[in-house]
Amino acid sequence: MKKTILRGSALWMRPLAEQDIAPILKYAxxxxxxxxxxxxxxxxxxxAQEFVRKVSKEWQSGxxxxxxxxxxxxxxxAGVMGIHPVPEHKRAEVxxxxxxxxxxxxxATQALRLVIQFGFEELGLNRIAAGHFADNPASGRVMQKAGMRCEGARRAYHYHRDSFKDSVWYAILREEYGTDGTR
Structure with a gap:
C-alpha cells in the first residue's frame, strides 16, 4: 500500500518514520x-528505533x-495510532x-475518526474495534466520540505490570459508520 496521509482539521497522520524516533522515545x-x-x-x-523498524515492515506487508x-x-x-487488520474476517483492532x-x-478522537475512515474506505473492513484498560475511562470517551459503541468488559483480560487488568471494548460496524455524523 502506498504511503497514505490522513488529514483532519487539527492534525494530519502519516506512516511512522525515522524522524519520529526521538519524540517517540521522549513521550513513550x-x-x-x-x-x-x-x-x-x-x-x-x-x-523506539526497533518499533519504527517493525511497524515500517508491517506497513509494507499490509x-x-x-x-x-x-x-x-x-x-x-503528538502520538501514534495503528490499525491491525484481519483481512479474512474484514475486521481490525486499533x-x-x-x-x-x-x-x-x-x-485522539480526530485521529481515531480518520483511522476508522481509512479502515472502512481504504481497507474494505466491516468492523473496527478498540479496547482500553478499565481504569482509563478517558480512552473510552475517545472511542465513543469517534462513533464506536461499548460492547462490554473483559475481566482480567490483560496481564499488565504484574497484575491482571480488566479491559473495556468498543467497536463500530461499516453499517454504523457515518450515521452519527462521525464520517
Missing part, C-alpha cells in the same frame, strides 16, 4: 503512557498500518497513545 518514556499501554517502562533507548499523529498547528509529533503535552486537545 512517560509513566502515564506506560500505565495505559504495553509500552515498556522504563522505555529503553533502542526501543500486516498493520501505524501512523504518526502530527498536530497541524505546531507541526509537532491501538493508540498521545504524548502528555497533547492530552485534552481532541487529537
Amino acid at each position: 518514556s512517560a509513566p502515564e503512557i506506560a500505565a495505559n499501554t504495553f509500552v515498556p517502562q522504563p522505555y529503553p533507548p533502542k526501543a 500486516q498493520a498500518y501505524t501512523f504518526a499523529i502530527i498536530e497541524a498547528q505546531s507541526g509537532c509529533f 491501538g493508540y497513545w498521545i504524548g502528555l503535552p497533547f492530552w485534552g486537545r481532541g487529537l
